Amino acid sequence: MKAGKFFESLPQVPDAEQFTDILNRPGIRIERIVSRGHTSPAKGWYDQDEHEWVMLVQGAAVLGFEQGGDVRLEAGDYINIPAHCRHKVSWTDPDQLTVWLAVFYPA
Template structure:
């Protein structure tokens, strides 16, 4: 089996009309995604309520995560956040001046 080298900073679009989510790895109990945002936020109508745990790392840009209980957390370059399963949250904003690159790991 040939191993492919990937660079998370390659293939960045010049502009984004909507958030881009790409699976990098998908297995039985794990999923790793590269998420690209450029000023996008979650829909106002609801909260993410995931069955799996999520660990997220910001590789470029900034964003703010809001929680159902009213707390919020701003993340920037190198910041990580662990979201246990069923932690209701949403992306309140992402950097409008540059693409925010998120690395998200979802696991059981």
């Protein structure tokens, strides 16, 4: 067993988005993501081989989808993104940390 503290070592003003694996095993990866005013690169889309379930634990963000439409997330909101659904982070709150919990699982 391994215990941890989800909110430990949060950078207050990260230079770039911070990605930290909480658990990484065959068939599942759980990740903490910390943003503050960060977005995906202008020409970049996430196009992943696995499904992604993501919950916003703190802060606010907007996800954009290539097929159209934006989804605004606030603390407590979650979304399941199917594999190969091209998406990007369009906005994260510049005035506070945005903390994500992402679970990646097989398609």
